[in-house]
Amino acid sequence: MSIFAGKSVMVLGGSRGIGAALVAHFSAAGAKVVFTYSGSPDAAAAVAAQTGASMVQANSANRDELIAAVAAAGALDIMVINAGIAIMGDPLALDADAVDRLIDINVRAVYFAGVEAGRQMNDNGRIIIIGSVNGDRVPSAGFTAYALSKSAVQGIGRGLARDFGPRGITVNVVQPGPVDTDMNPANGPMAKMMHGMMAIPRHAHADEVAALVLFLASPAAAMITGTTQTLDGGLGI
Numbered sequence: 361m362s363i364f365a366g367k368s369v370m371v372l373g374g375s376r377g378i379g380a381a382l383v384a385h386f387s388a389a390g391a392k393v394v395f396t397y398s399g400s401p402d403a404a405a406a407v408a409a410q411t412g413a414s415m416v417q418a419n420s421a422n423r424d425e426l427i428a429a430v431a432a433a434g435a436l437d438i439m440v441i442n443a444g445i446a447i448m449g450d451p452l453a454l455d456a457d458a459v460d461r462l463i464d465i466n467v468r469a470v471y472f473a474g475v476e477a478g479r480q481m482n483d484n485g486r487i488i489i490i491g492s493v494n495g496d497r498v499p500s501a502g503f504t505a506y507a508l509s510k511s512a513v514q515g516i517g518r519g520l521a522r523d524f525g526p527r528g529i530t531v532n533v534v535q536p537g538p539v540d541t542d543m544n545p546a547n548g549p550m551a552k553m554m555h556g557m558m559a560i561p562r563h564a565h566a567d568e569v570a571a572l573v574l575f576l577a578s579p580a581a582a583m584i585t586g587t588t589q590t591l592d593g594g595l596g597i
């Protein structure tokens with residue numbers, strides 16, 4: 361029997377990319393999975409149909425909607441806060457509202473979803489935040505807003521690890537480098553530049569990120585908390 365059989369798992373942003381892989385892996389491992397989506401109802405429906413997971417529309421940029429969705433999931437064993445967006449470009453030219461929206465989704469939502477998950481979470485639960493190697497490293501121009509958001513979630517992870525640790529709940533941040541998704545396609549315009557910075561010059565597959573998340577969610581990882589776990593093919597070394 362799988363170690364995740366009967367476990368209650370929530371994935372924020374499960375309709376596409378890394379989140380869809382997380383839903384698939386946890387579902388295949390026997391967990392009861394609910395995932396959120398916002399702008400991609402057809403993709404969400406396809407993930408739900410393929411995996412048997414439940415889907416709920418909740419915009420991470422809307423604090424009340426997000427908190428209500430997390431509260432409705434009840435006593436979780438595992439929460440993965442994956443929903444995120446990227447905007448890149450010269451900060452002198454970036455639209456201020458777009459930057460605020462990024463902060464809403466990539467930072468504020470991570471804080472409020474993490475707190476709400478912890479409120480009802482079972483003892484020995486797991487909270488895993490999908491950050492980015494850009495939380496540690498900014499190897500090219502145009503990433504200031506995104507890097508700000510991914511550095512901020514490191515603090516949220518460390519703080520919640522302290523707050524919830526007495527209940528055996530671990531909180532960790534997984535920091536991918538380039539992963540082949542809609543956000544950052546392996547054949548996209550920046551791929552060659554990114555590969556040039558990496559020891560292993562290729563995009564990761566979303567399944568490779570999911571494998572690390574499932575390890576952190578497992579009983580074997582009970583003493584790993586407050587950490588950042590980087591999976592970037594050596595981009596940040």
Ligand code: NDP
Nearest residue numbers: 373375376377378397398399400420444538539541543544
């Ligand atoms: P995708 O753009 O492929 O997928 C993003 C997912 O997040 C979708 O399911 C989307 O749902 C959801 N999402 C986005 N905005 C919202 C919102 N406002 N409310 C609810 N859900 C939302 O991205 P990735 O899979 O590549 O990225 C997932 C995470 O991994 C992000 O946090 C990203 O920053 C991080 N990451 C990605 C890397 C990469 O190279 N791909 C590298 C490092 C980190 P919907 O479409 O339904 O709105």
